Amino acid sequence: MSKILVFLALFVFVGYAVAEILPTPNGIDLPINYKNWKVISSSHRLDNKTLRIILGNEVAIEASRTGKTKSWPEGTILGKLVWKDAIHPKWQTAIVPGKFVHAEFMFKDSIKYKETGGWGFARWVGSEQKPYGKDATFVQECFNCHTPVKDNDYVFTHPITLP
Amino acid sequence: MSKILVFLALFVFVGYAVAEILPTPNGIDLPINYKNWKVISSSHRLDNKTLRIILGNEVAIEASRTGKTKSWPEGTILGKLVWKDAIHPKWQTAIVPGKFVHAEFMFKDSIKYKETGGWGFARWVGSEQKPYGKDATFVQECFNCHTPVKDNDYVFTHPITLP
Numbered sequence: 001m002s003k004i005l006v007f008l009a010l011f012v013f014v015g016y017a018v019a020e021i022l023p024t025p026n027g028i029d030l031p032i033n034y035k036n037w038k039v040i041s042s043s044h045r046l047d048n049k050t051l052r053i054i055l056g057n058e059v060a061i062e063a064s065r066t067g068k069t070k071s072w073p074e075g076t077i078l079g080k081l082v083w084k085d086a087i088h089p090k091w092q093t094a095i096v097p098g099k100f101v102h103a104e105f106m107f108k109d110s111i112k113y114k115e116t117g118g119w120g121f122a123r124w125v126g127s128e129q130k131p132y133g134k135d136a137t138f139v140q141e142c143f144n145c146h147t148p149v150k151d152n153d154y155v156f157t158h159p160i161t162l163p
Numbered sequence: 164m165s166k167i168l169v170f171l172a173l174f175v176f177v178g179y180a181v182a183e184i185l186p187t188p189n190g191i192d193l194p195i196n197y198k199n200w201k202v203i204s205s206s207h208r209l210d211n212k213t214l215r216i217i218l219g220n221e222v223a224i225e226a227s228r229t230g231k232t233k234s235w236p237e238g239t240i241l242g243k244l245v246w247k248d249a250i251h252p253k254w255q256t257a258i259v260p261g262k263f264v265h266a267e268f269m270f271k272d273s274i275k276y277k278e279t280g281g282w283g284f285a286r287w288v289g290s291e292q293k294p295y296g297k298d299a300t301f302v303q304e305c306f307n308c309h310t311p312v313k314d315n316d317y318v319f320t321h322p323i324t325l326p
Contacts, residue, residue, distance in 0.1 A: 035228075035325055038199050042216050044207040047256035053205050053216065053323070065198075083323065090311050091319060093210035100324045127326045148253050156254060160216070160246065161263045162198055163290045 021129045026136040028107060028122040030129065031057065034079045040064045041160045044095060049085040051097045054078060054157045064159035071118070071153040076108035078157065100127055106155065116143040117154040184292045189299040191270060191285040193292065194220065197242045203227045204323045207258060212248040214260045217241060217320045227322035234281070234316040239271035241320065263290055269318065279306040280317040 023029045037055035044051050056064060057077040063069050072078075086098030107113070107120035121142035123132035132138060146154045186192045200218035207214050219227060220240040226232050235241075249261030270276070270283035284305035286295035295301060309317045 036201050036224075039202050039216055039218065041260060042205045042214055043251070043260075044214065044258040045254075045256060046258065051205055051207065053202055055202065081323070081325075088206070088319065090315075091208075093208060094319075095207040095209065096321065097204060097206075097323045100326060103326070124326075127324070129326050152253075156251065156257075158259065160244070160260045161290070162244075163263060163266070163287075163292045 021124065022131050024122040024124075024131040024138075025133045026120065026122070026139055028105070028120055030103075030122075030124055031077055031079065031105065034077075034103065034105075037061070037079060039160070040078065041157045043157075044085075050082050050101060051085060051095060052083075053081045053097075055081065065162070067159075069153065069155070069159060072108050072155065074108055074110060076106075078106045078155065080104050080157075102126065102132070103129070104132075116140075117146065117150070119143075119146075119154055184287065185294050187285040187287075187294040187301075188296045189283065189285070189302055191268070191283055193266075193285075193287055194240055194242065194268065197240075197266065197268075200224070200242060202323070203241065204320050206320075207248075213245050213264060214248060214258060215246075216244045216260075218244065228325070230322075232316065232318070232322060235271050235318065237271055237273060239269075241269045241318065243267050243320075265289065265295070266292070267295075279303075280309065280313070282306075282309075282317055 021030050037057055038061045040056045041054040042052060059073055059075040060078055063073050081103050082101040083097035084099045084101055085095050088094040088096045102123055102125045104123035108118060109120060110118040113120040116139055121139045125132050149156050184193045200220055201224045203219045204217040205215060222236055222238040223241055226236050226239060244266050245264040246260030247262045247264055248258050251257040251259045265286055265288045267286035271281060272283060273281040276283040279302055284302045288295050312319050
């Protein structure tokens with residue numbers, strides 16, 4: 001009986017450890033290595049009190065560091081990591097990243113994503129990285145929000161100035 | 164004569180192209196690859212209206228991603244890139260990085276920098292990356308400012324929470 005319990009415990013543990021992160025309803029998989037991508041920019045949204053760090057895959061970094069972002073090249077992936085505002089405990093006038101909110105991405109493929117400005121939209125919510133959207137039509141919400149920056153290739157982010 | 168002018172022009176051009184970034188008065192060299200380091204955190208200082216992105220070398224990233232930052236391991240280098248606040252032209256409640264201010268670093272070496280909490284401080288100012296400090300005593304200014312976070316190994320930055 002105890003052997004069975006150990007076996008069951010192991011099974012549950014291993015099952016949990018390899019728990020798959022599901023693709024979004026529009027069929028996009030979470031980029032494996034995104035936490036290690038290089039940095040493109042940051043922002044602080046005062047309206048919804050969130051801090052953001054914007055990263056990019058190698059195609060995006062090459063474009064952002066050489067000023068070739070109008071339009072961003074095919075194969076670009078932009079990743080935006082979002083945290084709720086927190087106040088630094090020892091520097092009260094500094095806003096720092098608190099609770100993790102979500103990671104969201106834009107995938108540039110002008111043919112595949114022709115209907116949404118050449119970008120595939122995807123978001124995974126919370127520390128459990130749950131795919132956002134009830135069905136594939138969720139991208140309309142993303143695209144509508146990005147329409148005011150149509151003249152910047154539908155991208156809000158302007159890459160940082162570096163020395 | 165024209166050959167001499169061409170030679171001189173080339174000399175000046177090559178000299179400019181390889182213009183050296185000087186070490187700080189306390190003898191620290193700018194880390195070569197810092198713009199490509201992985202991300203540790205970000206912050207928005209409301210007091211002096213600056214946005215910051217905090218990056219780290221591989222030793223720092225390994226420590227920050229595994230929660231081993233009290234204290235940070237020997238060989239850690241933390242880099243903080245600072246920009247003046249700007250307002251996003253198409254999203255007025257978003258603060259984004261504007262003009263580049265400086266890049267500043269903390270180098271962990273408990274023996275070499277024993278007098279300043281085990282950290283070597285360094286800063287390069289502006290796009291020209293001019294070393295900060297009139298002489299080596301400038302580190303006292305850095306160290307004094309970091310003393311309130313002595314119980315966090317003299318580091319203000321708390322690494323981001325990642326999924």
